[in-house]
């Protein structure tokens with residue numbers, strides 16, 4: 329299949345790597361010519377450039393630009409697509425994207441691979457990034473079934489776990505498991521930075537080990553990505569942050585009262601709840 333990737337960064341480059349390895353022909357379009365050169369040098373794409381007209385013969389085009397640029401990019405891409413092209417995206421927010429792009433291109437099917445690293449750009453692209461990770465598609469009642477089936481096949485070739493759901497349900501769920509953790513983790517980093525004694529702050533940095541790394545990793549990621557997600561999924565993120573705030577207030581109240589039984593029950597409960605979210609550890 330001839331696949332076009334628009335935005336050759338971590339996600340776009342990683343998709344291109346796997347699909348090209350699987351025998352597909354990859355055309356890459358990105359903002360900077362230097363990115364295309366690097367993608368060609370690393371064998372990530374067959375050919376590419378900065379001109380969207382390069383997408384004219386692609387059967388599937390995947391928009392992999394930052395989430396706040398998806399709709400604007402779709403507006404620019406659509407005039408170049410062949411009539412039967414499948415257009416999809418990898419944005420981490422789905423409802424506003426699906427709502428805006430579907431009227432522009434009836435063959436649009438929203439998508440979101442739940443895989444990534446803290447790195448960004450073409451240099452961070454890696455093979456097998458999506459293997460055994462969830463990859464969500466959010467078709468609408470108007471989605472053409474054969475087009476959905478073709479896209480599903482491509483995603484299964486990545487070794488990903490394919491899920492299909494409503495775009496709004498997707499956004500509510502990822503607010504909990506992806507967008508809220510960014511701000512919780514960032515708040516933890518900022519809270520620890522409030523330590524007034526420089527000696528203690530330095531000692532804390534020396535002592536920080538796996539527990540600290542596990543809980544702060546996503547707060548130290550790409551700021552452009554985190555803010556884009558907060559803007560695009562603001563309503564659900566706000567609701568979840570308020571729930572989180574209530575939980576912290578409850579822990580503070582128990583500690584103030586030295587309610588050891590309450591704190592124990594709280595952690596016992598959280599250990600049980602954690603088992604419902606196995607994810608992929610490590």
Ligand code: NAP
Nearest residue numbers: 335337338339358359360363393394395419420444448449
């Ligand atoms: P990234 O590494 O920063 O890559 C985005 C790339 O898009 C940049 O390298 C840039 O390429 C290109 N670009 C930016 N504006 C462009 C434009 N107007 N036209 C064409 N290309 C443009 O970001 P990413 O992490 O891959 O994220 C891309 C998308 O994947 C986002 O929508 C995000 O929501 C989604 N996503 C990210 C993750 C994650 O963990 N990172 C996970 C799942 C989904 P140049 O080098 O040419 O400037």
